[in-house]
Amino acid sequence: METNTISRRNFLRVSGLAGTALCLGFYFPANAKNEQLVSATAEASGFDFNAWIRIDTDGKVTLTDHRAEMGQGSFQSVPQIIAEELEVNLSAINVVFAQGNPTKFGSQITGGSSTIRGSYKRLLKLSATAREMLVTAAANEWKVPVSECYAEAGHVIHKPTGKKLNYGELVSAASQLTPPATVKLKETSQYKLIRKPLQRLDTPMKTNGEAVFGLDKKLPGMLYASVERSPRLRGKIKSFDDTAARKVPGVKQVFKIQMMVFNTTRDGVVVIADSTWAAMQGRKALKVEWDDTGFEHVNTTDIYKAHEDLLKTKEGLSAKKQGEPDAVLAKADKKIDVIYQTPYQAHAAMEPLNCIAHYQQDKIEIWGPIQAPDWVQGDISDKFKMPKEKVIVNMTFLGGGFGRKAFLDYTYEAVAISKQIGGPVQVVWTREDDVKQGPYRAGISYRGQGAIENGEISALKFKMAGQNIDHWSNPARDKANNSTTEGFLKPYYDSIKNISFADVPYEMPLPNMWWRSVYASTNGFAYESFLNEMAVLAGQDQLDLRRKYLKDERCQRLIDRMEEVSGWKARKKGDGFGVAITECFETTVGQIVKVSRHTNGKVKIDKVWAVMDCGWYVNPDIIKAQVEGSVVMALGAATIHEITFKNGLVEQSNFYDYLMPRMSDVPPVEVHIMENTADAGGVGEPGLPPFAPALTDAIFDLTGKRIRKLPFNMNEV
Structure with a gap:
């Protein structure tokens, strides 16, 4: 939901529904008169009222979930937020999906890891408002001060006497009250449900056949x-x-x-x-x-050859520039100039x-x-x-x-x-339809140039060439890809004086679309791999280099945790350790990958340590599951599968030629969550981008071989 246009008074609404329920919700756009409305008044005024939380006279709580549930956990996380401040048992909440209606529900797109980070503050306030109205209704019934009453497990209790009323007995009176102007939210230390690894509400439904796909x-x-x-x-x-x-x-x-x-x-x-x-x-x-x-019948080899030619001959459209990186690079003695390439990918969801x-x-x-x-x-x-x-x-x-x-x-x-x-x-659609028709994550090529002077990074210059998602909906070609810098951490701009990013436009009639973590999945590989190469050029430890240039407190604490959990400081040269840190949808994730030689001589992944700083969060088990799933998806994209084209036709069709990681391919993944009260970031996607650069860095540490093109075959390293 948009956060910059709707004040508290404009989004809190209470509906009497003839005294049969207490319903609270938001509506869009905000009421210009800035007044409280009951449902009848809203309807008479032409406003489309909705009920996000409904409490019936039997005490049943129904939550309307405005976003999709596709495995990421919103069906659990949103009720967990509601139950915390509403003071009801999680098992007492019934969740139903909303119909498409932006007038009622605002943005309903499930993407950009936005469900929790875009709505948690409002849901907390909404739930606390309902709780306070119920407590007030009970105090009025008993003719006692509100301060003597508290809510717990779907009841309001009078502390001095122990008397209690079920929420269902209070909704009629509560629905006639005006929502309070302010409500006090719990401190994180007071949470009973939030930040607890509670079992998901949709798991039983998905295992007993009740869930409707x-x-x-x-x-x-x-x-x-x-x-x-x-x-x-x-x-x-x-x-x-x-x-x-x-x-x-x-x-x-x-x-x-x-x-x-x-x-x-x-x-x-x-x-x-x-x-x-x-x-x-x-x-x-x-x-x-x-x-x-x-019309042109494209081939994969031609696509990447065109990318390389563009990166070598065109400066592209500037996405961001500070300082004079070109001037620094021109006179630097210690510098590198390399190209990275990432493949087209299908979404290949298990449900076609x-x-x-x-x-x-x-x-x-x-x-x-x-x-x-x-x-x-x-x-x-x-x-x-x-x-x-x-x-x-x-x-x-x-x-x-x-x-x-x-x-x-x-x-x-x-x-x-x-x-x-x-x-x-x-x-x-069949699996073959899904794989062959697209749209796909676009294959992207990158050119990275960098200079080292006196042991310091004096300049970074990146150019990307590949299809731009924006161009399908916007015919303008005079602006750089909006996502050119996606994945690159903002604190670098404060500590490196000369940086530039450019997008070299590349047009190709292949349908391309968002793919988990969008451009961060490809940018992250190029930019973080390049920083690892810069560390080698400077003769510095890869994680020490990041500590030097990521000076803000949250990044420093993240790096501390990465070192601690992985034993980074105790490793020896050639042990097969690699690192990467990326930012995606307001969340920073650092990963360290450990590889070694198997007895058969092939490289295997021993372990992945992932440290996520997503700010305020709901359920650590869901976060761990999302990071684990992101690592599996990143592993496949880095080492196993890609979409290729020959004479304009997609060469893959199903899981026999668009292979997926097997259980035996997946290493142990240890997930750590940073504890803080910063605003919530995303969870479903940010765990993917750092894996590939951390893996290839680990392989370089073990073998001395630098991998700059994905996917690569682990059995051939």
Whole structure:
């Protein structure tokens, strides 16, 4: 949620609902009159009221979760925040997903590790406000001072007499009260639930079959669709023969469709059937001839050759500059000039894309694993000329997303198909569809130049060349990639006088998209690997170099912890230790990787130590799980899988050729969380960027071999 436009008085709202419940929430935009509103007044004034927290007369607490749950833990963390200040048992909270509606819920995009850091302060205040209103209602009932009453486990208790009332008995009276102007929040030392490793509420649901994912949802009369899409983004259908497809039992219809992909379209042939299996079998029986003329058919080798040429010949668009790094580099005797390269990557979530849509003349309704329901609502409203309030977007659980399920192509396609057949339809993508169609994390190349004078870094110069996500939505090409410096820690700017970052624009008609930690996943490898090379050039310890230039207190404490937990100071030269520290979504993560030679002569990863400073946090177990998952994903991207192109076609299709790390590949990961009360940072993504540079640094320490291109084969080091 946006934090700069809504004051406390503008976001706290209380709804009487005829005395049957106590409901508190926010609404967007803020009430310009800056006054408290009950639901009836809000409705009469034209404001779209919502209830984030609802307490019924039976004491049941319902939380409306405005963000998706795709494994990152918001289904647990948000209730844990609410329960803490509301003083209810966590097991008493029922969580339901909100429908897409930015007017009610503000931003609903689950991305940028933003769910907790964007809403925790408001949720704490909202919960504390509800608690204080209930305590006041009880004090009024007993005709005693509020100071003699306190809340605990869903009850208000009178300290002198021990009398208590259930929240459900108080909601009618509480709903008539005006929310207090200020509420006192707990100190971190008083927390009973927050910062505790409590078991997740969604784990039982996901193990007993109760949780509803997109593929679980069914509608009366629903049909199923499988789509044969052009294997090249801009390919068009020349002709297709559906004779054999229509003979497959269960197949109902076959027709052509066009799917929007950013600013272009992708052609496809849709097979409609009475089951997913029949639709897929009908699709296999299709004979489609594609027209792939009139546009470039790209090859991976050509992409990276073009990157290198651009980095060597173009200065690019300046993203940030201080001092005169070019002048310093021109006269320096001790300097390095190297290129790093990172590959294209698929999202490869365990749950392939799927979506249910029902297009009707007066409304459109959608169900599925959706990361950005508010974006989907706006996109469908615009493209199908349907009023926003008539586009209903329902979220289910997601079996992974990593940014892919915030894209708008698969929801648009489902609505277009539903409109064509005149009824509800579920469109199911295969694993092959998911891997071959994209969008992908863009492959990026970097040029790093640096100088050392008198043992000090006197200049750093970085240029990046690769596809820019911004260019798909913004045709302007006169500004540098907004994420050029992502991952590079801000304190470096205070201690290194001459620094520059530039983006060398590179255009390629391949769909690219956010991928876990976005550009920090590629930037981090280049920038931190380069700093490790600069440490060697300066004859300094890699972690000592960072301590010298990361002078702020939080970074110093982070480095202290990294040294302590890993035994960094006790290591010997050639022991196979590597280090990296990156910043991502307001969270700093340092990682140390230890490698060694296996008895068979191959390099193996012995251990990863990860230290995360995410400021204020909720559940340490969720943080550890997210860091562990980030390390596994980073390991795959660094050493195992990549998307490659040959003659314009993606060469990978499934897990047999887009390999994933196996359990035997994954080293022990020890996670440590810094304790402080700074504002919350992200958790779901920041654990990924430092792994690759720390790993390659460890391999250099062990073998003397410097790795600058990902992915590399651990068995060939």
